[in-house]
Amino acid sequence: MSVFRKSVGTLAAAASAAAMLSALATAANAADQVTITFANWAAAEGATRPGLDNVIAAFEKENPDIKVVNQAISFTEIARQLVLRVRSGNPPDVAEISGNDTFLLAQTGKLAQLDSYLGADEAGKLKPASIDGFKVKGKLIAFPWTLASAGLWYDKAIMQKAGLDPSKPPQTIDELMKDMAAIKKSEPDVIPLGLDTTNRAFSLISNWPWMKTFGADPLAKGGATSDAMKKYLAWMRDLAKNGYIDPGRKIGEFRPQIAQDKVAFLWDQVLVQGVIQSTNKMSDADFYKHYGVAKQPAGASGKSYSFEGGHQLVMFADGKHKEAAWKFINYLATSPYAIEHYTLSYEASLPPLQKAPSEALAKKLDTPVFNSFLNDIMPTVATPPYGPQFAAAATAIMAGVQQAVTGDTPIDQIAQSIEQNLAN
Amino acid sequence: MTAAVARPGSKTPARRNVERVPWIDWMVVPTLVVLAVVIGYPVVYTLVLSSQKYNMLDMLPPKYIGAANYHHLFVDPIFWTSLENTAIYTFGSVVVAALLGLTLALLTESLTGWRFRSVRALLLTPWAVPFVVVAFLFRYMYLQNGGVINAVLLDLHLIDKPVLWLNNSALAMPAIMVANIWAMTPFFFLLLSAALAAIPNEVIESARIDRAGIWSMVFQIKLPFLRSALFVSSLLMIISNFNDFAKIWAMTQGGPGYSTTTLVVYVYRLAFENFNFGYASAIGVVWLILLLVFAFVYLRALRMNP
Numbered sequence: 252m253s254v255f256r257k258s259v260g261t262l263a264a265a266a267s268a269a270a271m272l273s274a275l276a277t278a279a280n281a282a283d284q285v286t287i288t289f290a291n292w293a294a295a296e297g298a299t300r301p302g303l304d305n306v307i308a309a310f311e312k313e314n315p316d317i318k319v320v321n322q323a324i325s326f327t328e329i330a331r332q333l334v335l336r337v338r339s340g341n342p343p344d345v346a347e348i349s350g351n352d353t354f355l356l357a358q359t360g361k362l363a364q365l366d367s368y369l370g371a372d373e374a375g376k377l378k379p380a381s382i383d384g385f386k387v388k389g390k391l392i393a394f395p396w397t398l399a400s401a402g403l404w405y406d407k408a409i410m411q412k413a414g415l416d417p418s419k420p421p422q423t424i425d426e427l428m429k430d431m432a433a434i435k436k437s438e439p440d441v442i443p444l445g446l447d448t449t450n451r452a453f454s455l456i457s458n459w460p461w462m463k464t465f466g467a468d469p470l471a472k473g474g475a476t477s478d479a480m481k482k483y484l485a486w487m488r489d490l491a492k493n494g495y496i497d498p499g500r501k502i503g504e505f506r507p508q509i510a511q512d513k514v515a516f517l518w519d520q521v522l523v524q525g526v527i528q529s530t531n532k533m534s535d536a537d538f539y540k541h542y543g544v545a546k547q548p549a550g551a552s553g554k555s556y557s558f559e560g561g562h563q564l565v566m567f568a569d570g571k572h573k574e575a576a577w578k579f580i581n582y583l584a585t586s587p588y589a590i591e592h593y594t595l596s597y598e599a600s601l602p603p604l605q606k607a608p609s610e611a612l613a614k615k616l617d618t619p620v621f622n623s624f625l626n627d628i629m630p631t632v633a634t635p636p637y638g639p640q641f642a643a644a645a646t647a648i649m650a651g652v653q654q655a656v657t658g659d660t661p662i663d664q665i666a667q668s669i670e671q672n673l674a675n
Numbered sequence: 676m677t678a679a680v681a682r683p684g685s686k687t688p689a690r691r692n693v694e695r696v697p698w699i700d701w702m703v704v705p706t707l708v709v710l711a712v713v714i715g716y717p718v719v720y721t722l723v724l725s726s727q728k729y730n731m732l733d734m735l736p737p738k739y740i741g742a743a744n745y746h747h748l749f750v751d752p753i754f755w756t757s758l759e760n761t762a763i764y765t766f767g768s769v770v771v772a773a774l775l776g777l778t779l780a781l782l783t784e785s786l787t788g789w790r791f792r793s794v795r796a797l798l799l800t801p802w803a804v805p806f807v808v809v810a811f812l813f814r815y816m817y818l819q820n821g822g823v824i825n826a827v828l829l830d831l832h833l834i835d836k837p838v839l840w841l842n843n844s845a846l847a848m849p850a851i852m853v854a855n856i857w858a859m860t861p862f863f864f865l866l867l868s869a870a871l872a873a874i875p876n877e878v879i880e881s882a883r884i885d886r887a888g889i890w891s892m893v894f895q896i897k898l899p900f901l902r903s904a905l906f907v908s909s910l911l912m913i914i915s916n917f918n919d920f921a922k923i924w925a926m927t928q929g930g931p932g933y934s935t936t937t938l939v940v941y942v943y944r945l946a947f948e949n950f951n952f953g954y955a956s957a958i959g960v961v962w963l964i965l966l967l968v969f970a971f972v973y974l975r976a977l978r979m980n981p
Contacts, residue, residue: 331947334731355950358732442820450930452948497819499842499931513820639732643949653931658844675751 285575286318290333291347293562293597295323298529302597306589310582317575330355337361342567344576348393349562351452351645353385354637356565357392363566365391368577376585381603384634385563393563396584397600399520400557401457402544402628409515413437420545424464424486427516427548431495434515443495445505445517448487448649448656455645456558457502457518458652459635464550469648470636475669482551484655484662491656498656506530509542518547520560521624525599539619546627556633561600587612601625647672718963724956731950744957754958756933757941763848764923764937765916768855773909775856776863777901781893783864784871795868802861810925813854817841817926841927844934851926851935855919863908870904871897903976910973917966938962 289307293299300323307319322343324332330352336342337359348356356362369391374382377395385393407417413434421427431443447457462469465486466479474480490496497505506523508514510530517523521544528538547555564583566576583589587608594602595615601624607613635641651669654660725744729737748754783794801809816823817840825837840850874897882896920939923929929936929944938958946955 334950338731338734355732359734361734440820450928494836498839499927639730639949643951646944646948650930650932653842654844657839657842657847657931660844672753675753 284316284318285572286320287344287570287572287575287579288320288322289345289347289579290322290324290329290336290343292324292326292329293347294321295325299593299597302593306583306593309588309592310579310586313582314575314578317572317578319579334359337567337569340569342569344570344572345564345566345579347396347562348565350456350560351635351637351641353393353563353565354387355639355642357387358639361568362392363568363570363573365394365566365577368573369394373581373585376605377603378605380629380632384559393565394580394584395561395603396564396580397561397594397598398559398603398629399522399561399598399600400559400624400629400632401460401518401520401547402557402624403547404509404517404519404523404542404544406509406512406515407541407543408512409434409438409441413515417543420543421516421548422545423548424550428489428495431490431515432493435494438515440513442497442505442508442514443516444490445500445502445509445514445519446490446496447500447502447518448496448498448653449501450646450649450653452642452645453502454649455641456560456635458649460547460556460558460631460633461518461550463556463633464547464552464554466550466552469669469673470641470644473670475648475651475673476663476666479551480669481662481666484652484665486550487652488655488662496656498653521601521620522599524620525597535618544620544623544628546631555631557628557631559632559634562598591615644673647675721956721959721963724952725960727953727956729951729953729956731952737953740953744954747954748957748961753933753936753941757936757938760848760933760935761917761937761939764852764855764919764935765913768852768859768916769909769912771852772856772859772912773863773905775860776865777867777905779860779864780867780871781897783868795864798864799861801858802865804858806858806919806921807925809854809858810922813850813857814841814926817850842931844931847927847931847935851923854926855916855922858922859912859916862912863905866904866908867901870901874900903979907973907976910969910976914966914969914973917962917969 291303293303303321307321311317311319329346329348333342333346333348333352333356337356342361346356378398381395381398382391385391385395403420405417405420410417410420410430413430414437415430415433421430427444434441434443446461447454462480462483465483467474467477467483469475469480471477487496491498502519505514505517506519506526507530509517509523510527524538524542527533527542528535533541547557549555564580566573566580570576583593584603585608590602590604590608591612594600595612601616601621607616647669650672651665654665654668655662724737726739726741727737728740728743779798783791783798786794804812815821817825819825819837819839819842822837822840824840825834828834829837839846841847878896878900879892882892887896918939919937920943923935923937923940924943927935929940939962942955942958942962945951945958
């Protein structure tokens with residue numbers, strides 16, 4: 252019995268020693284390991300969360316000295332949350348951001364400048380246009396994660412039913428109006444054009460190319476009352492009066508509808524392909540037969556425009572682990588694994604690289620949709636004058652657009668009220 | 676708070692006890708501290724902010740500008756539109772919901788037993804639905820394409836093309852008010868049903884013996900008894916609707932144009948979209964004063980009708 256007790260005691264002592272050693276080793280590893288926080292909306296959305304988790308796991312495996320803590324914040328909340336966290340001295344290490352929010356955040360002066368981290372070699376691999384737009388006073392404040400400009404998506408089946416040639420999407424506003432009239436006549440239940448007419452900053456970004464193609468710039472001095480702006484407002488009113496648009500709806504609400512052949516044309520980003528296919532389960536081949544995308548039909552200016560709606564990654568000046576944060580940013584945006592398993596698979600967007608980093612990826616990027624965006628649409632991107640004024644102006648301008656679309660107030664009066672509210 | 680009890684044997688008990696009543700009851704200090712932190716501090720800070728130029732994006736300290744924010748408020752057309760919309764939304768919804776609640780309470784008054792319980796449960800259902808759900812429910816019902824309201828009206832040939840309920844400047848506010856009234860009516864129904872049940876049977880029986888008709892019974896007997904319940908519940912709902920954000924934001928975000936922008940929506944946009952906390956606070960102060968007026972009237976009413 253006593254021998255047994257002794258053995259048990261020895262075993263227990265050995266086990267305790269082993270446990271202590273293991274704990275010490277773990278503590279030593281933990282001391283070496285850097286933890287960075289990543290605030291993003293990709294983790295807040297069921298559709299993208301698995302892809303992001305997978306890429307983060309792959310990054311942590313490749314970089315055992317870095318642990319990434321995912322902080323899910325919804326898309327609509329992220330700018331507010333980040334500004335408040337910056338003000339309270341508690342920013343994350345890395346954050347996902349996009350559109351005007353990137354420049355709102357930059358206004359705080361608390362975004363880290365990325366020029367010193369981005370070497371000349373790495374910069375040379377990026378599409379120049381993908382980083383040029385994110386320079387504030389010559390300094391790079393955000394790194395492009397995904398590129399997602401907007402084009403005119405068209406449903407070939409609906410066009411065919413309306414007696415239109417699906418291989419010839421409208422090239423001008425006049426052609427667009429004729430096509431929509433034909434569609435409305437043959438299929439009254441179909442929404443001819445999906446256009447975001449809500450009152451929010453994103454809506455102004457989305458409508459900015461349409462204003463530009465009419466030659467309008469509502470933020471310029473006297474721009475809201477210019478003839479070009481009035482022509483744009485009158486055109487929007489025509490769209491609503493003829494039943495060509497469904498006013499007051501967010502762009503995301505049209506995506507499932509085009510997947511079900513209930514929207515003929517949709518002004519939306521490259522990522523729509525992923526949404527349509529996840530809704531109607533179409534194969535790639537069937538999708539390219541059924542849908543196409545073209546650059547914006549040109550208006551009075553004779554030029555087509557687009558907007559860049561991709562996502563960026565930023566790091567914060569007060570972050571404690573900037574080297575690790577930069578490594579993570581670079582991995583998410585440019586590593587072949589992240590591009591294949593997240594950018595293409597979950598965001599259906601384009602990477603910021605000039606060239607695909609592998610043959611396999613080059614093959615995946617060689618699709619009719621990506622080619623159309625790369626060759627025809629992305630060169631037409633016109634960046635709006637982002638910043639705090641843009642956010643404030645968005646409410647005034649989109650309120651005017653809504654008035655034009657939903658009421659009978661004379662266009663001149665609406666233009667005047669936009670100008671007055673902008674001045675306020 | 677502390678009851679003054681005269682001790683036997685004291686010469687001037689009343690005077691001594693008055694002297695002994697403390698100016699503050701220490702038992703309420705924790706409550707006062709909590710109130711000071713969660714209500715007092717934000718209110719005082721809002722007052723201070725309203726006299727400052729303070730944009731959170733600037734990363735600059737707030738700058739004192741006196742009454743400039745209040746001056747700007749008087750020349751800001753959107754503020755006046757918001758105030759007008761708030762008044763229309765609040766009073767319009769409360770008046771209609773109160774009348775509907777009263778009518779339903781009077782109609783179901785004679786029901787007893789399981790019938791009353793079933794009808795009451797059914798009528799109270801909208802009150803149990805969360806406001807955001809109500810907003811989305813009505814938003815989808817109002818849709819131009821695929822909305823059930825337009826579908827029914829089209830099927831009945833009452834309209835020849837879908838109506839833009841939420842996307843027409845003239846219709847958006849009434850459309851939101853309908854959703855609000857639907858959600859609020861059960862509250863009035865519940866309170867007024869309880870008040871009706873509390874009318875003494877003797878009064879009703881006397882009126883019947885005097886051969887009072889239905890209308891005179893309602894207007895001469897029941898309504899006077901319901902007056903205080905109606906008044907207090909209306910004031911409560913006015914205060915609640917004045918702050919209603921969820922329904923309007925979920926249904927129209929204050930649009931189209933500014934046709935459904937109320938004070939709360941405008942303050943939200945100024946503070947949390949433009950980060951202009953100084954000006955938003957000035958509007959918040961005006962809003963607070965208006966609510967305090969209603970709260971004062973409410974407290975007076977409670978005191979007069981215990």
